[in-house]
Amino acid sequence: MYVLIVGAGKVGWNLARELIAKGHEVTVIESDPTRYAVVEEELEHSVQYGDGSELWVLERAGVERAELVIAVTGDDEDNILISQVAREKYGVERVVARCNNPRNLEHFELLGVKPAISATDLILRLIEHEVPKYGLVHLLDLPEERLEIIELEVAEGSGAAGRTVRDLQLPDGSLVISILREGGGFVPTGDSLVQAGDEVLLVLDVGIEERVTERFTNTVAPSA
Amino acid sequence: MFVLIVGCGRVGSAIAHSMLAEGHEVSVLDEDPEAIALLDRGHASGWEERGGRFTVGTALEIDALLAAGVEQADAFVASTDGDNTNLVIAQIAKRRFDVERVVVRVLDPHRARWYAEQGLQTVCPTQTAIELLEAAVRGQIRFEGVSG
Numbered sequence: 001m002y003v004l005i006v007g008a009g010k011v012g013w014n015l016a017r018e019l020i021a022k023g024h025e026v027t028v029i030e031s032d033p034t035r036y037a038v039v040e041e042e043l044e045h046s047v048q049y050g051d052g053s054e055l056w057v058l059e060r061a062g063v064e065r066a067e068l069v070i071a072v073t074g075d076d077e078d079n080i081l082i083s084q085v086a087r088e089k090y091g092v093e094r095v096v097a098r099c100n101n102p103r104n105l106e107h108f109e110l111l112g113v114k115p116a117i118s119a120t121d122l123i124l125r126l127i128e129h130e131v132p133k134y135g136l137v138h139l140l141d142l143p144e145e146r147l148e149i150i151e152l153e154v155a156e157g158s159g160a161a162g163r164t165v166r167d168l169q170l171p172d173g174s175l176v177i178s179i180l181r182e183g184g185g186f187v188p189t190g191d192s193l194v195q196a197g198d199e200v201l202l203v204l205d206v207g208i209e210e211r212v213t214e215r216f217t218n219t220v221a222p223s224a
Numbered sequence: 225m226f227v228l229i230v231g232c233g234r235v236g237s238a239i240a241h242s243m244l245a246e247g248h249e250v251s252v253l254d255e256d257p258e259a260i261a262l263l264d265r266g267h268a269s270g271w272e273e274r275g276g277r278f279t280v281g282t283a284l285e286i287d288a289l290l291a292a293g294v295e296q297a298d299a300f301v302a303s304t305d306g307d308n309t310n311l312v313i314a315q316i317a318k319r320r321f322d323v324e325r326v327v328v329r330v331l332d333p334h335r336a337r338w339y340a341e342q343g344l345q346t347v348c349p350t351q352t353a354i355e356l357l358e359a360a361v362r363g364q365i366r367f368e369g370v371s372g
Contacts, residue, residue: 053307053308053335054332054334054335055332055334055335055338056334075308076284077284077306077308077309077311077312078308080308080312081308081311081312081335085335085338088342089338101284103285103286104284106286107284107312107316110315110316110319110320111312111315111316111319
């Protein structure tokens with residue numbers, strides 16, 4: 001599919017790289033000339049110089065035929081505006097916006113910009129895993145469902161390392177949805193072994209983050 | 225009426241002056257504490273002494289808008305130096321706080337036009353300048369000193 005990314009910061013650049021590697025057609029728009037030059041060395045014609053909130057810049061980048069627009073600049077007002085015009089003026093069906101300051105999330109919602117994502121790493125990983133199969137639906141519904149997704153790194157010597165998912169005895173309302181290891185990832189079962197160095201993605205009810213996190217950070221093993 | 229002006233630059237401060245002089249209640253919000261200097265300028269007494277309000281805060285922060293009195297505002301002027309900021313806060317004022325009269329300064333004519341079509345009252349100084357300058361070039365208007 002054709003994906004338009006506005007903002008070639010850490011998130012935008014990495015998203016572009018990943019999506020290109022997956023065979024998608026990608027254009028990134030970057031307004032800072034220095035940054036543009038750096039990114040252009042790698043992405044070449046896939047990056048365009050310009051202010052992505054200028055309508056003609058969006059049009060030049062082919063916004064009208066984009067199936068997905070991702071607004072990931074460092075300014076929330078820009079991300080809101082870009083998402084709004086992409087959807088309402090240019091009819092782009094799927095728009096993902098980065099919300100830099102979580103306190104601005106309500107503005108995104110008020111103006112109909114959904115989903116707005118504040119955890120940048122999460123976008124990358126979830127898109128990597130979810131886009132080819134399901135689109136972005138899972139991600140979209142999470143804030144409204146009062147669920148959160150967190151990513152934890154399993155430290156060397158943590159109580160979780162060397163245990164199966166079942167033996168982690170995570171509190172009710174939490175679920176390991178993915179284990180990322182050595183550049184790959186998989187959806188674990190209860191018997192999957194968690195290793196030191198793994199990155200574990202969990203979905204949880206709001207409010208139990210601390211109880212879940214301590215399972216992974218405490219060096220004392222949870223009682224069996 | 226109660227007028228809330230967000231963005232106290234040349235434009236915002238000038239509107240604030242006029243509105244206060246006309247007897248309206250005027251509140252100004254700007255992220256720069258020094259911006260009040262523009263409101264004091266040319267007057268023997270300070271802005272707040274003359275009855276004006278000034279709040280320091282970022283336009284996108286709801287708390288700042290509340291502190292500046294957005295809930296009481298009859299009119300809202302978005303005149304920061306950022307088009308996108310203006311367009312976003314104007315929509316917040318309109319949709320969330322039901323401010324009756326919302327006007328937005330937008331320098332980019334394209335964004336100004338599209339958002340005007342969506343129902344926002346946008347004012348585009350660039351477009352005004354283009355039209356005046358074109359008319360002046362054609363000799364259709366003639367003016368001495370500053371116009372527009």
